[in-house]
Amino acid sequence: MLFALFASVKCANFAFEEERLTEADVGDFKAIAFGDASDTYPLEDEPDCREYPGSDNWPLEEEWSQLNRSLGGTLIQGVPPAAVCYDGPYKDTAKCTFLTRNASSSRFYINDPVTVLTEWPEGDTCHATLQPQADDNCTQGGFPAYVINATTVRQIQIGVNFARNKNLRLIIKNTGHDFIGRSSGFGSLSIWTHYLKDFQYLPQYQIGVYSGRAARVGAGIESWEMFAHMNEHNITTLVAGGYTVGAFGGWMAGGGHSALASKYGLGADQPLSIQVVTADGRFVTADPNQNTDLFYALRGGGGSSYGIVTSAVVKAHPYTNVLATSLAFSTGSSNVPVDPAHAEKFWEGFDLYHEFGKEIVDNGGTACYVSRRSGNNSYSFTTDIELPDVSAEYLSNFVQPLVDDLKVIGLNVTIQPPETASNWMAGPRAGLGDTPGNSRFASRLLPRANFDDPELFKATQRALRESVEAGYNFHGIHLKPTEEVAGYPGNNAVNPAFRTAIMHADLFDNAALRGLSPMAFKETHARLASTMDKWRAVSPEAGAYMNECDLEEPNWQQAFFGSNYDRLLRIKRSRDPWGVFYAPRTVGSEDRVVLTEDDMPTQNGPLCRADSVQGWRGYKKTK
Ligand SMILES: Cc1cc2nc3c(=O)[nH]c(=O)nc-3n(C[C@H](O)[C@H](O)[C@H](O)COP(=O)(O)OP(=O)(O)OC[C@H]3O[C@@H](n4cnc5c(N)ncnc54)[C@H](O)[C@@H]3O)c2cc1C
Structure with a gap:
């Protein structure tokens, strides 16, 4: 009997979690x-x-x-x-x-x-x-x-x-x-936490009203690494579409979107239980029955704030395939000046696509697209439309009305036959990773109302169009991670703006930042911010995604956390009264400031109390 009890306690954690400080x-x-x-x-x-x-x-x-x-x-x-x-x-x-x-x-x-x-x-x-x-x-x-x-x-x-x-x-x-x-x-x-890669399949896991398949996952597992586990156990767990992103670190803590966001919710909607080292150095379990404040905050309230997650038990869904079809249209070659009439057709197509976005998310799908300006004021638009658990024929039929409408207005549309989505089901080489960027961008979680209300739709489309015309790359993700699709356990700290959004819109600034003077750096940012102001003006109640954001997002507490902020701040202050965990634009980070010699918004300087920095102005590092 005693042995049985011991055995069940032991298997509640990974072996690396049994080695604890006493x-x-x-x-x-x-x-x-x-x-x-x-x-x-x-x-x-x-x-x-x-x-x-x-x-x-x-x-x-x-x-x-x-x-x-x-x-x-x-x-x-x-x-x-x-x-x-x-x-x-x-x-x-x-x-x-x-x-x-x-x-x-x-x-x-x-x-x-x-x-x-x-x-x-x-x-x-x-x-x-x-x-x-x-x-x-x-x-x-x-x-x-x-x-x-x-x-x-x-x-x-x-x-x-x-x-x-x-x-x-x-x-x-x-x-x-x-x-x-x-x-x-x-x-x-x-x-x-890179090497915390343990994995355990749990065929029958029970907590609260949840009873079913689950997986215990180490906090260092990368998204691509999970696909081998999914294939082996015939399950699907949510991971990032960026394959080398950690699946259970910052991605899960800050929200976490994927190709299955409209079907199963966000990464932060997946944990049933979380193991965490808190600011006092203790190791605790946060789940629906214990340390419920932490359980709330660790799911959507941001990484690096309340503790260091070592592992989680996450929901395992039935094996889910995602098919994608790639669709593109443009104003034509960038080698010749664009006929203004044809440019207008491009923007009509841009409108039609955004109307169609509602269909995509209402059918449990997502879409990932890029629109950009090239030479001679030419414009291009490319999207991957993705639906889970459908046949190739279904997906082709699904997008056909959009293709027809685009052709009716005279656009030359190219469309690729459906195949497995490139951001779902990574192969073993996916871990090589892609080319890292060093640019800056900004985010907006655009609500459905912006695409339902005709006047608001027009204003939204104008704001988006002007940002592409200004030379920024516009990266949009259609998704609908409502509380309904998120399911149990719910009651988490996901930015409420995610729940009403049907698009995560990102604006990429391709300005090369390396070697810029602080003044030039600030100027490029001011330009980006003024373009983003147009997006904010058409969605004043909305928010932004903290994991893919502008460091200098105005009113960031509201933008990244919405109405959850006050509760999260109370949890932060009670769990970490020392402020051990600090990272820029996380809950409670307004208490501190990084002092940089060049006054740039980087992490290259001492971390000081915000109320003490006046006396430190003009400081120089000890060399
Ligand atoms: C190429 C690329 C592709 C991306 N694709 C997607 C995507 O498809 N979907 C999406 O939603 N986002 C995507 N992102 C953004 C991504 O979600 C964030 O960058 C995320 O914070 C990365 O988490 P990480 O743990 O991998 O990275 P890190 O930079 O190591 O960590 C991010 C933050 O989380 C904290 N943290 C990490 N681990 C822990 C832990 N165990 N406990 C507590 N805090 C922790 C860190 O301190 C840091 O504050 C992408 C980013 C890139 C660069």
Whole structure:
């Protein structure tokens, strides 16, 4: 009987979660002692800034060594990978050659403990190049000072406790896909969850009113890696369409859309139970019956805010195939000036497509499209229309009315026969990754009303059109992740704007950011922001998707969290009164500011209390 009880407790977690920190382990190494939330002091009594290399109370070498010993030797010094390309102690031409060849694929960035895909928020301080120019150099920038390569819960607990007790900036890197610097931080201690890849199929899982198939998943599994598990067990779990995105880190925490969003909801709608290390260093379960505040916040309330997720139990749906058909039209060749009359037909087609978007989402589908301006004021539009669980014939018939309407107005439409959606069902090579970008963009979750109301529809279409005419790439995703399709357990912190949206609209600014002066950087942003103002004007009550957003989104608390913000802030303050977890534009992040020497909105500077920064203006880093 006792054995049976023990066995059932043991199998509630992965083996790596059974290795936990105990009071006895702490011993006299008080720097890794657990925290007590009832024993904290007000924010204004805290030191002005988190410690950083060179600051007065930065841990001594001996303390880092002791930390490393307590971790079993998994502490990594945070050397920027491209340091091998620059004069200095790490210079190594062979390694630099290897790096420049491999840095064109996101796989390199994901497998590296330090770097991230989008480099400008880090400060872009050490770029991989075989031939650095005379004024190029490599500095630490927003790369972490140390990284814990976490393979056990114990190591994560130690890392959280050490950061909290030593007043360090703590960051969490899973894959490093975040676009605005949430997995970077100057002078930080980083916890790298990349290798938490365990998977367990649960044929019969029961919690609350849920009874059925589920999967226990490690927080480091990438989206593409899940497809092998799905195929093996004949199930479908939701993952990102960007295949190397972590499926259970930032994606799940911030919302998480996919090709199945209109059928099963968002990534944040999938967990039935979550394992998490909280800011006091404790390891807890959050589910519909216990730690319900955390369970609410961890599903949609953003990553890097309430704890470090180590694993989750997620719903396993019946095996679901997604078929896509690709459709395109344009104003014609970009080599010759476009006839203005033909350009108008293009925009008529643009309107027809957006009318049809409602049909797509009402049939459980999604669509992913890009519209852009090219030479000679030519315009193109390409979309993948995706429906789950349908035959090729059904999908062809489904899109035919749209194709007919586009042809009637005189557009030359190309359409590809249905095939498995390219953003669903990754093969084994999908993990190689794509080319990482280093640009900036902004998001809007456009409500259905914008496409139902004729006047609002016209205004919306004009705003979208003007942004493409201004030279931005417009990337739209049709989706309808209502609470109804999300199902049990519900009651989560997903941005309410997702629930009424039928389109996640993203505007990509292709301006090259590398090498821009702070003033030029701000100017390009001002231009993007003024274009986005038009989108905001036609959807004043709507929001934006925090995972694919503009760092400088105005009124970001409302935009990313909507009416959930106040509740989330209360949870944040009660669960993390120390503010251990910080990342830009996450709940409670308004309490702190990153001080940068060039006043750029990057993570390349000390993290300080917002109410103390006046005295720090004009500061220079200790070199
Ligand atoms: C190429 C590309 C494709 C994309 N495709 C999609 C898509 O199809 N659908 C979609 O919705 N989004 C997509 N995104 C956006 C993506 O959802 C976000 O970038 C997401 O935050 C990435 O999460 P991550 O854990 O992989 O990355 P990271 O950058 O490592 O983490 C992102 C944030 O989550 C935090 N975090 C990570 N792991 C944990 C954890 N275990 N516990 C607590 N906090 C954690 C980090 O600290 C950071 O704040 C894409 C992004 C890129 C670059």
